[in-house]
Amino acid sequence: MxxxxxxxxxxxxxxxxxxxxxxxxxxxxxxxxxxxxxxxxxxxxxxxxxxxxxxxxxxxxxxxxxxxxxxxxxxxxxxxxxxxxxxxxxxxxxxxxxxxxxxxxxxxxxxxxxxxxxxxxxxxxxxxxxxxxxxxxxxxxxxxxxxxxxxxxxxxxxxxxxxxxxxxxxxxxxxxxxxxxxxxxxxxxxxxxxxxxxxxxxxxxxxxxGGAEVPAELVSYGNMPPRLSKFDRTEARMIDPSEAVMSDGWTIINEPICGKGTHYIRADKPGAWIELHFTGRRAGIYQAMTNDSGYFAYSIDGGPEKKDCSYTSAGQIAMCMTNEMEYGEHVYKLRILEDKPEGSSGTSLNFISFIVS
Incomplete structure (x- = not known):
């Protein structure tokens, strides 16, 4: 070792x-x-x-x-x-x-x-x-x-x-x-x-x-055994929000949020939407939950929407992810909702990147 x-x-x-x-x-x-x-x-x-x-x-x-x-x-x-x-x-x-x-x-x-x-x-x-x-x-x-x-x-x-x-x-x-x-x-x-x-x-x-002898050379572990998992998560990746199609009302802010990332995207008007065209089995967002965040809905390929909440009283990094689906070309869409969680001061959604696999 x-x-x-x-x-x-x-x-x-x-x-x-x-x-x-x-x-x-x-x-x-x-x-x-x-x-x-x-x-x-x-x-x-x-x-x-x-x-x-x-x-x-x-x-x-x-x-x-x-x-x-x-x-x-x-x-x-x-x-x-x-x-x-x-x-x-x-x-x-x-x-x-x-x-x-x-x-x-x-x-x-x-x-x-x-x-x-x-x-x-x-x-x-x-x-x-x-x-x-x-x-x-x-x-x-x-x-x-x-x-x-x-x-x-x-x-x-x-x-x-x-x-x-x-x-x-x-x-x-x-x-x-x-x-x-x-x-x-x-x-x-x-x-x-x-x-x-x-x-x-x-x-x-x-x-x-401490007492180990110095090897003659570096050892490679690149010849790996076959993957055991059903789904290949080695394709898991971050995709910058700038690669998406979006409505008016979204702003890319060039500073960290919750102490993470170098930039993030934000919108706070109900009805604002953003969609990502991707190849894979699942998609989601790498988000920052804040005290002025609210509810949002997301869907795949124009299907039924699912509702989620991005509010917390203290800043917290989190993720929201779809279930696994058939590998292929898909469209992931987010939409800001107008109802506001109890305690929240707004309806914003803030996220660092899309995440796709």
Missing amino acids: LENTVYRLRHDKKLSIGFIGGSITEGCGASSPKTSWVGRTCDWFTRTYPEAEFRFENAAIGGTGSMLGVYRLEHELLDKSDPDLVFVEFAVNDWSWPYDGIFSDMEAIVRKIRTRKPTADIIFIYTATLYTTQSLVAGCEMESRSAHSAVAHYYGNILCVEIGEALRDAVYLHAGGDWLKYTQDNVHPNDEGYRIYADALIAQLEKYL
Whole structure:
């Protein structure tokens, strides 16, 4: 495991590291990015290998799982930093989603990474919360972790690191079962909780990187086994809103929204519509839910509309997606509705991109 990382650290003395995941990888609950598990891990690399040149890119977004991650991966991580080592942490946010969908998304993430860079190393990170722990204690299966592990075992040479166990041990051995000693809200660690996570991960990194011999050359993992998933999510991609046909009332705003993206498109007048012609099996939007957002309707190929809501009292990145359909040419259309959710100050819709597979 991690032979190519050893080679790059000690032979090339250069390593690009990427992170993708949810809020725990984003560092929610930490007093600063430096005290999160990602920040502490980056600090360990720079201190342990002072002669190496590092690049770090964190593409995590709170509240999102592999379902959106598979669409974001290339544009927001692989294109930006061409990582040699990728940490993937989606098991908690994938919790409660169907096994087959999780497997499809995680399989596509692995295949995308290894297609782009066959010599990249991959590490799956498993975290824990009070709620996942209660579910496991009650005898429930955590299908997300099972799906992630199945992908790792099928493709091989993917290190799975259970840092959540270290936090659970600390909670029950040193805090009498009180998760709030090490977390802000029973989910997101505080600085001490993140230290426990980082220490558990670093112990595994030291095991695989510390005393290993430098390989003679990089190993390629590009010769992958056949895809197992029914649907090929390696086609999952982001499409810029500027490629769509739209009514009056839409504006492209060249700034991030909810701290993400470089630009987004917005409309706030009921009746405003936008449609995308695409080739694939499903489509949707990578949206920013805001306190002035409202309801919208979407349809495929002029069929019946489905209603969804983009309102939240605090900014949140999310996705809205159609069901799978027959692969081919389709038209995805959105329309802003005039009714307003309780608490919302408007009827806007804001999204960063279309997402298509």
